[in-house]
Amino acid sequence: MTTAQTAPPPSMRLRELVFGAACAAALRAAARLGVADALGDSPMAVEDLAAAVKTEPRPLRRLLRALSCYGVFAERQDGTFAHTDMSRLLREDDPHSLRDITLWCTEPWTWDAWPELDEAVRTGQNVVQGLYGKEFFTYLNEDAPESAAVFNRAMTTSSEQSARDVAALLDLSGTASVADIGGGQGHVVASLLDKYPSMHGTLLDLPRVVDNALPRLRERGDLADRARIVPGDVRVAVPVKADAYVIKNILEWDDDSTARTLRNVIEAGGPGARVVVIENLVDDTPSMRFSTAMDLLLLLNVGGAKHTTDSMVSRLTEAGLVIDDIRPVNPYLHAFDCHVPV
Numbered sequence: 285m286t287t288a289q290t291a292p293p294p295s296m297r298l299r300e301l302v303f304g305a306a307c308a309a310a311l312r313a314a315a316r317l318g319v320a321d322a323l324g325d326s327p328m329a330v331e332d333l334a335a336a337v338k339t340e341p342r343p344l345r346r347l348l349r350a351l352s353c354y355g356v357f358a359e360r361q362d363g364t365f366a367h368t369d370m371s372r373l374l375r376e377d378d379p380h381s382l383r384d385i386t387l388w389c390t391e392p393w394t395w396d397a398w399p400e401l402d403e404a405v406r407t408g409q410n411v412v413q414g415l416y417g418k419e420f421f422t423y424l425n426e427d428a429p430e431s432a433a434v435f436n437r438a439m440t441t442s443s444e445q446s447a448r449d450v451a452a453l454l455d456l457s458g459t460a461s462v463a464d465i466g467g468g469q470g471h472v473v474a475s476l477l478d479k480y481p482s483m484h485g486t487l488l489d490l491p492r493v494v495d496n497a498l499p500r501l502r503e504r505g506d507l508a509d510r511a512r513i514v515p516g517d518v519r520v521a522v523p524v525k526a527d528a529y530v531i532k533n534i535l536e537w538d539d540d541s542t543a544r545t546l547r548n549v550i551e552a553g554g555p556g557a558r559v560v561v562i563e564n565l566v567d568d569t570p571s572m573r574f575s576t577a578m579d580l581l582l583l584l585n586v587g588g589a590k591h592t593t594d595s596m597v598s599r600l601t602e603a604g605l606v607i608d609d610i611r612p613v614n615p616y617l618h619a620f621d622c623h624v625p626v
């Protein structure tokens with residue numbers, strides 16, 4: 285059923301915004317239930333969809349109707365539902381699937397943390413420490429293994445494409461070794477080793493994270509001789525000597541952790557080492573709504589922030605790096621190509 289829509293007045297637009305959590309919850313529910321996976325290319329009756337995903341038909345219709353208001357699924361005149369470009373992205377088998385990202389952005393810890401945003405704004409500190417008694421990544425890896433698994437899958441989804449973009453952009457000809465600092469599942473290092481067949485690469489990340497990455501890199505038998513995995517805390521030390529260091533999407537935490545990480549990389553690389561920092565910028569992006577929401581989430585979990593170009597330049601130069609070039613990797617990511625002064 286479709287109804288002619290006129291733009292609602294401000295009082296209703298604000299009410300709609302206040303219910304943003306309902307939209308996020310509906311997306312999470314659809315992802316968990318596998319509704320997008322069950323819906324094929326042809327429109328389906330809710331009764332058939334409900335049977336496929338094992339729900340009651342009437343509440344499923346209400347869920348789909350709510351999401352249709354946002355353009356996620358489409359309700360047709362005959363009461364059946366069809367996919368839209370956005371709902372297809374919730375499918376697990378879509379090549380650009382956002383299913384894991386949807387789950388990650390709506391994991392249980394986020395529902396604990398968002399109500400504390402006023403406190404985080406008052407103090408400028410993360411709220412995870414107060415909620416769970418430990419730092420975010422420690423909490424995630426020690427106490428919330430299911431969330432940690434969702435995080436690793438979400439990072440894999442978002443890293444696969446961006447790692448290819450990074451490899452396409454970076455000219456590392458003549459570089460014998462590269463280290464991916466806080467490299468997660470190792471996509472960037474794998475893409476770079478694919479591009480440069482004689483280069484050696486190291487993935488450095490927290491122990492429980494690289495435990496998961498290990499089989500993935502091992503599966504790539506051709507990389508086994510050239511890829512090394514080092515577990516560790518980059519804020520404590522970077523025990524990897526390399527010609528070039530890639531630091532992608534990790535300098536988003538508090539300033540002290542950023543300064544310590546950069547100091548450790550500079551110490552490990554020594555004079556002349558190349559350091560490429562890759563970040564999403566909060567103010568140079570196709571979607572300010574998305575980047576500012578991520579910025580607030582980073583405040584809540586790690587007491588961090590998305591950088592502006594200026595704040596990134598300040599952090600890098602304060603650390604003692606010389607910036608040679610700043611370039612977009614893709615519309616969402618920027619690379620700050622630096623070196624340690626000789």
Ligand SMILES: C[S@@+](CC[C@H](N)C(=O)[O-])C[C@H]1O[C@@H](n2cnc3c(N)ncnc32)[C@H](O)[C@@H]1O
Pocket residue numbers: 421439442443465466467468469488489490493516517518519531532533534
């Ligand atoms: C947003 S993810 C980015 C992962 C990867 N660089 C990418 O772009 O896909 C942040 C990464 O930092 C890692 N990390 C967080 N704290 C760390 C620490 N103290 N030492 C090493 N790695 C850390 C996390 O495990 C995670 O893999």
